[in-house]
Amino acid sequence: MLIFIENTPRTYAWGSVDALPEMLGTAATGEPQAELWLGAHPGHPASVAKATKQPRTLIDLIESDPERWGVDGKDLPFLMKVLAIGAPLSLQVHPNAAQAAAGFAAEEERGIPRDAAERNYGDPHHKPELLVALGEMTALSGFRPLADARRDLRMLAAAVPTGPSREALHTAADLLTGEDPAAARQRFIEWALSGDDAAAAGVQGISVIVRASQAADLELDPLRVAVLSNLVAAHPGDAGILVSVALHALRLQPGEAIFLGAGQLHAYLSGIGVEVMASSDNVLRAGLTVKHVDVDEVCRIVDTAELDEPKFRAERCRPGLVAWRPEVPDFQLMRVRLHGAEEEAFDAVGSAEQIDLSAPHPLVLIATAGRVVIERPAAEFAEVAVVKRGQSLYVSAGEPIQIRGHGEAFIATVGESFAPRADTPVCR
Known part of the structure; x- marks a missing residue:
C-alpha cells in the first residue's frame, strides 16, 4: 500500500523561521520550525494523512497489523527527518548499543523520570545518524589532526x-x-x-x-x-x-553527507537537510546548549580517535539513483532524480525517466523537488500516488515500485545488513 503521511514540524529555538514552510508549501508562523519527523518514533509519530475522521498515527497503523505494515512484524528501526537549522544545535554524542542499553537500565533502576532534565538515556537504543544537505550546510563533525x-x-x-x-x-x-x-x-x-x-x-x-x-x-x-x-x-x-x-569544520554542498557513528562529537550549525537515524532519541550534550550536560558521561562515551574523512560518500547505483549505506543495520538512504517528458527538473545526466526499486521492507519517501509518481503495478490492485514537493509517502513492504516524474525524492529503508534478501534495494 502507498499511504500519504504528514506531521507538524517541531518548534525548537534553533530552527529556521522560513526554510521548512518554504519546502512544505505552508505558511510561516513566525516561530522557528526545526524538525519534520517522518516515522513511528513514539516521541512524535507521523500521522496517516486523511485516513479516517479520527487521527491515526503511523504507530497505530503498524500496531493494527505488524506483519502487513511493520518491518518483519516489528516497529520501524529508523526515523527520517528534515532539519531546518537557523542557529547552532548542541555539541553532542550518541551512545553505541551496549552503552545505551546499560545507561537506560541504570537510570530506570535509579527511578529517574524519563522526562527529567537530567536524564541521559530516554530509551535503550543506539542512535547512528546520517545527514544529507539539501542546501548549503555547515557542521562540526569528528576530531581533526592534533x-x-x-x-x-x-x-x-x-x-x-x-x-x-x-x-x-x-x-x-x-x-x-x-x-x-x-x-x-x-x-x-x-x-x-x-x-x-x-x-x-x-x-x-x-x-x-x-x-x-x-x-x-x-x-x-x-x-x-x-x-x-x-x-x-x-x-x-x-x-x-x-x-x-579540535573538530572538523565542514561546509556541505547539496547532496553531500556526513555520518555520525557512536561517540562521534558533532554539531549541526546551519542549513537544511534530510536526516535518517536509528529510531532513538538518546543525546548526550557536551556544550552549546542551556540543557543538561553530564560531563562525566560525555567523556566516557566520546570517541577521541581522529576522523580521517568527515564526509560520507554516496554510492552511485545507476543514472538517477544514489544511496548512502553506512555499516549499520537500521537504515540506508536513497535519492532519486527524475526528468520527465513534459518538464525537466534535472538534466538528463545524473537523472532518469524511471527508477525501479524493490521493497521487501517498508520505505519512507519525501519529495524535495518537483513531482514524482510512485506506482506498484504488480500489486493485487495496481496502486499509484502522485507526490509533490514537501509531501511524504509510506510504502508498505511488498512488490517492487516504479518511480517516474520530474523532480527529486529521498527514500529511507532498513540497511542491507538488517535482513539480507535477494530483492533488497542495492547498488548494482
Whole structure:
C-alpha cells in the first residue's frame, strides 16, 4: 500500500523561521520550525494523512497489523527527518548499543523520570545518524589532526593580550600534544568541559578575538572564523566554543553527507537537510546548549580517535539513483532524480525517466523537488500516488515500485545488513 503521511514540524529555538514552510508549501508562523519527523518514533509519530475522521498515527497503523505494515512484524528501526537549522544545535554524542542499553537500565533502576532534565538515556537504543544537505550546510563533525588544532589554538593565543586567556589557549594547545593522540584529546575534552577557570579564560579569549574581528587577520581558515563567530554569537561563554577548535569544520554542498557513528562529537550549525537515524532519541550534550550536560558521561562515551574523512560518500547505483549505506543495520538512504517528458527538473545526466526499486521492507519517501509518481503495478490492485514537493509517502513492504516524474525524492529503508534478501534495494 502507498499511504500519504504528514506531521507538524517541531518548534525548537534553533530552527529556521522560513526554510521548512518554504519546502512544505505552508505558511510561516513566525516561530522557528526545526524538525519534520517522518516515522513511528513514539516521541512524535507521523500521522496517516486523511485516513479516517479520527487521527491515526503511523504507530497505530503498524500496531493494527505488524506483519502487513511493520518491518518483519516489528516497529520501524529508523526515523527520517528534515532539519531546518537557523542557529547552532548542541555539541553532542550518541551512545553505541551496549552503552545505551546499560545507561537506560541504570537510570530506570535509579527511578529517574524519563522526562527529567537530567536524564541521559530516554530509551535503550543506539542512535547512528546520517545527514544529507539539501542546501548549503555547515557542521562540526569528528576530531581533526592534533597538529591542525594546535596550530589554530596557538594563532588564537598570539592574538590575545598577555594574561590568563593567552595562557589558557597555550594550555589547550599543550594538552593536544603527545604520542597517543586519542589520550591527548581525552585530556583536552575533560579540561575544556571541567568548568575550570582557565578553560573559561580560553573561551573568553576566543570570544574577544572574534568580536573584535581580529580572527580575520589570522591565518585561520575562513570557514573556521565563520564557525567561531557563529558559536560566540549564539552561545557566549560556552565551553563548546573551545572544544570546536579540535573538530572538523565542514561546509556541505547539496547532496553531500556526513555520518555520525557512536561517540562521534558533532554539531549541526546551519542549513537544511534530510536526516535518517536509528529510531532513538538518546543525546548526550557536551556544550552549546542551556540543557543538561553530564560531563562525566560525555567523556566516557566520546570517541577521541581522529576522523580521517568527515564526509560520507554516496554510492552511485545507476543514472538517477544514489544511496548512502553506512555499516549499520537500521537504515540506508536513497535519492532519486527524475526528468520527465513534459518538464525537466534535472538534466538528463545524473537523472532518469524511471527508477525501479524493490521493497521487501517498508520505505519512507519525501519529495524535495518537483513531482514524482510512485506506482506498484504488480500489486493485487495496481496502486499509484502522485507526490509533490514537501509531501511524504509510506510504502508498505511488498512488490517492487516504479518511480517516474520530474523532480527529486529521498527514500529511507532498513540497511542491507538488517535482513539480507535477494530483492533488497542495492547498488548494482
